[in-house]
Amino acid sequence: MTKNIMHICFATDNNYAPYMGISIYSILKASDKNDKFHFHILDNAINKENKQKIIELKNKYRNFTISFYPISALVKICDYPLKNKHLSMTAYARLYLGSILPTNITKVLYLDCDIIVRASLYPIFQENISHYILGGVEDNAVTEEAKRGLNFWDYKSSTYVNSGVLLINLKQWRKENIERQLLTYLKAPLHPIFYEDQDVINFVLKKKIKILSPRWNGLMYLVGTKRNSYININKLRKNLLACPIVHFASPSKPWIKFSGRHQNVLYYSRLMQETPWFDLSCESPNLFTLFFKYLWVHPFCIFKFNFWKDIYLMGFGCLV
Template sequence: MSKETISIVVASDNHYAILIAALLKSIDLNHKTEEHIDFHIIDDGISKSFRKKLESIVDLSRITIKWFKSKEIVPAHITIPVDNSAFPLTAYMRVFSPYVIDENVEKLIYLDVDTIVQDDISKLWNVPLGDYTVAAAQDVGKTVDCKWGGIANYAELGLSADTKYFNSGVLLINPKKWKKEGISEKVIDALRIHKKYVQLADQYGLNVVLANKWLQLDPKWNWFAFNENDNPSLVHFLDIKPIFNTYNSKPVYKDEFYRYLSLTPWKNFKPISGNKRYIRKIFNKIKKMFLKM
């Protein structure tokens, strides 16, 4: 059995930080092989009390939690463009995940915090990347010509309508190739240059830069919670998160989320009003408006 270290990166603000608890516990329970896990958290305002409780839910001899302030990982020469969406700026942190891990690390797994892992994470870790910089699963919209979530200017960029489009919530990355190829800078440039076409925040930029240059993962490693599957390896709550009482995806996945959460200090957590979700979206838009000013 390999005793190498699996490097995982997530990012969150305090609003969605509770999702990390269920995700981390799901990884912990389902990881059966001998690899140690370095669990890197890009902290965009997570409270000290939350951090302390989160560190209590895993055996630190098996999983090491490493914290990084979001403001410290973006290279000084890069400025994140501000869009008009309700996505928090935290969403852009995945673009800089290769700058979080140690220089000698040759692979990392980036996960959105609105996921739970139902299989041994080492199986995803051991997917061979070959000469690819990134592996990902195809998005709900499938191809770049998707009206609500693709690349609206795909033809202008020289892409065919059937070019596959990936979801950026689960990424297997070669960080050395990523940095050598300047992927972070290219994604940010794409978001700035094509600003009027940007949909789904940084996912647009990643698909523009990596079009036809990514390895396709088995969809079970990024299974969307509104679809049925008897045995997904990773569930992604793309729509309303299970922490809200307005959750509208498959109930079985919500049950799984709360099964993991019940094994953490948040075992008595009850779903909160969907109104808070809308308030947060409004807050994100206002925050971006002020940043533009």
């Protein structure tokens, strides 16, 4: 069976390049023998060593090609809001995909670097988005915040999606000049921006987004106790073990020490050991500060079973 090439895009600086490399490795490892990929890297000053390690993956997998698009100059002139400490200005690069990628590419899967893939991505590329600008998965946390009046999203009329996994109809994106619409909104947003480019994409596109199955963006923050009140939370948590795409979408990352014993975290650790970044030194959180800051706000948490369960599964990062 001959398959079309799957075009996949990442955006990263050198700090996150190793984690992007691990993500690419996970895609290749989980792929079917007939899967073919072209990776498009929006490159914010990735060094030669990390680029060489990414290219070395061809020694084991030959079913992919790769292109780097320098964006350092673009990022330098960006002066957009950054509310979340674990993000950088590189996150906004995805807003420029229509003008950066070659015009012959009409469909691309954009992925964040804190993602691993556990099954072939071919099925997501079969999603029909011809009448949409893009497809994405609901971001449950933002929906819940909206229900409590903590943000400005109208959850009753539209579904807010997480921008870490976006299946983009580049043909329609260019036809409707979406890039201009997004940048225009950034200059004069109707509401305060809480979630960087993700807010911009959602507020501008709204009804032009196709909602995909949660399996295409398994949001690992759902494991935390703070999510216990979410609708269908037990089902969502159970599905995390069967999601083809697992997304560590929170400050709690699997490459940080004491990041827990959830099966997806352990799988990430095994993947890392199989890559050219096997000797990557893990970041160490300030456990004392994290723990006592949390304890100050939640003084009785240590008497609750779910608190210790969260620590076991997701490590101390779940306290952030």
